[in-house]
Amino acid sequence: MSIVGTSTHASPQSKTKRLTQIVTKNLYVQVLIAMALGIVLGHFYPDIASAMKPFGDGFVKLIKMTIGLIIFFTVVSGIAGMQSFGKLGRIGGTALLYFEIVSTFALLIGIVTANIIRPGSSFNVSPEQLDASQIKQYVTAAHDGGLADFFMNMIPKTLLGAFTGDSILQVVFVSIIMGLTLGKMGDKGKPIRDLVDACSHWIFGVINMIMKFAPIGAFGAMAFTVGKFGLGSLQSLLVLIFTFYLTSAIFVFGVLGVICYRHGFSIFYVLKHFRSELFLVLATSSSDAALPALMRKLEELGCKPGTVGLVMPAGYVFNSDGTNIYITMAVLFIAQAMHVDITIWHQMVILGVATLTTKGSAGVPGAGFVSLVATIALVPEIPLVGVTMLLGIDRIISEGRALVNVIGNVVATLVISRRENEMSTQELKLALTGQTAERQA
Template identity: 40%
Template sequence: MKKFKLGLAWQILIGLILGVIVGAVFYGNENVTKYLQPVGTIFMNMIKMIVVPIIISTLILGVAGQGDLKKLGKLGVKTIVYFELITTFAIIIGIAAADFFKPGVGVNMEHLTKGDISSYVETSKTVAEGGHGFADTLIHIVPTNIVQAMAEGNMLAIIFFSVLFGLGVAAIGEKGKPVLAFFSGVADAMFWVTNTIMKFAPYGVFALIAVTVSTFGIQSLIPLGKLAVLVYVAMILFVVVILGGVAKFCGLSVFRLIRILKDELLLAYSTSSSETVLPRIMQKMEKAGAPKDIVSFVIPTGYSFNLDGSTLYQSIAALFIAQMYGIDLSLVDQITLVLTLMVTSKGIAGVPGVSFVVLLSTLTAVNIPVEGLAFILGIDRILDMARTVVNVIGNSLASLVMAKWENRLDKNKYDNYFENEAAEAATK
């Protein structure tokens, strides 16, 4: 008799549902946060613990395996141009949706609960004082201390160092083989650690969701329901039309990609964190036919330059707040909004509350009261869950698209992904 085993996606879904129920039943009870927050925090910390070693080891292996600076530079340019185009589409869809449906018109601010955004204001000031123009982003790519960059989770600096190190290993030939063997062992060990940590995902999801619902309550959605529905519909439209169109153009399917990543998307949705699934999506994109060097370069870079879901949400939220205050943005203001979002959303993925920090900068640029952010803070977690999923889909697809454009996508692996996974599972 075959032993029944509940898949990870089902386990996470059960954890999510139970978390909502517990949070709703014990709404306002501080004991939920007291006892469950540590469980969620420990799970998130375990995930963050493994991200940097995996990125460094896989990127060094990938770059050293390719060993061609010219090819790597070509891939880098293609990737950044692709990211900018897709991000621009996301912003335009967000603005068009907000202009057409006007979610902020008629919202009575007296019936809304205001959240405390002081911490985001302070973070925004810190980012502004540190400089966040294009030149500043380039400067921060080059780390003065790689250990410090690793501790701070500075993704761009880590990528820069790993690429250079990988090229150095390739350049020294035979002497570099022991180094490659070491990092190959590190990568394999870290993926084993990842799969072990994922067994705790349902518990982490349960704790995080229960704390969120018990703090804000389901009723916080009601006054801002129109905004929440519009954000979710716009996200679905973007994934199906824009990402789906790009996938079809490349002979791929965004729906197949979603099937491949179903476990990771559910986890990303539940935790509102792209980091929780970074190691797993890199592993799966390799199994889906994208070469290691492309996956290990494109996906981590996308975490700073290709936040499609975040920029789409930010454009809708900016216009929502303007409409709520009765501010009519001209065409020039909306173009300024697009350009500002394109610049401010780059390179600060590691900043806490990044979407709110970007929104603060954006609202200031087009003279929209930043205080309006306080009104949507209560449902930000619900919206964050959706934008995280879109970010993950966008970056995963980008690795396959780049592999296709470089004529290096293993179509056999892509077409037979599920059969290969079933065969692998049967041997365990």
């Protein structure tokens, strides 16, 4: 008996069709291809590639214009739906405690790695060789306001003013007040809650449309980075770049990996599940670019909207793990390069200062660099002008900073959601591996 049409080999047409479907339906594949094209263009045609910057900047601006509304609708809906306002205080307190502990670990890892590898020891730089005018704008930003101003700036001038500025914290502050008030209204507030829920679905629909332009943004940002800076001009600082990315990997797979394991899930599954958003962050060097999609995916995993709406935006302000690693490492790099003797006591002072200067810089252009300047400005033993050595590689480093910042905040949200029993360990594992979706299909 003959069997017709049972060949085990797929035809060239079916392979092409399958490949086309993979490219057209998977955002992370599109972003990867766009990044590769950007790197090629930047390497072979740097002048043309440098002109691609508006594509990356434009996409980030599209995302930023929706972040305020996304946080507002998510937080208001989540808090208004909470059965106990005590849970709100518990989640907020747990998040802040978690942020402080993990951020301190990040700062310590930066110090330890810089002491072991000593990336700046091969340099011999004196302050007279450097041009202080290059960092004038960062010095100004670093000295704008103190701790009291930071808390006062949480309060916007008007309710609408929170949505027209760059402060995520102002939006969260207004959203919490609105959510608490709406929750206390009971049945009278039901029409407003229904409207907020509908608006939440609407704004995520807008995000879905904007995300279709992510590959264009990734291409423009990556082409500009490679075309503008290249790799040849960075050879003298490659040790610091390598040390930073090595330390970041140790932090993600060591510290965050252990935290994930202790709460019943794997850091590898987290990275795989959020891969498209992480590639987007890497390409655009902006954690803001992925925030809306990250919040939506976290809710799909089982995290409650109130938890996501509180922890993720607050994490962008208080939990910058990648920035923390870079700050302490960069300070010691500058000290080593300028042959400044830094004792253990000095390093503890740097740790304490960095704990404060790395908070609240979200929304500030060049936030990581501003935090670095603010830290060194409070450590008089190290010449502030030494920061100019790092201007050329800040763009390369900022991609890693943003990436680690995002991973840290995703893990924080999942951990706090697990501690609140918003989903079981098994449910989270199934969701992260996509098995839930497969069973429902």
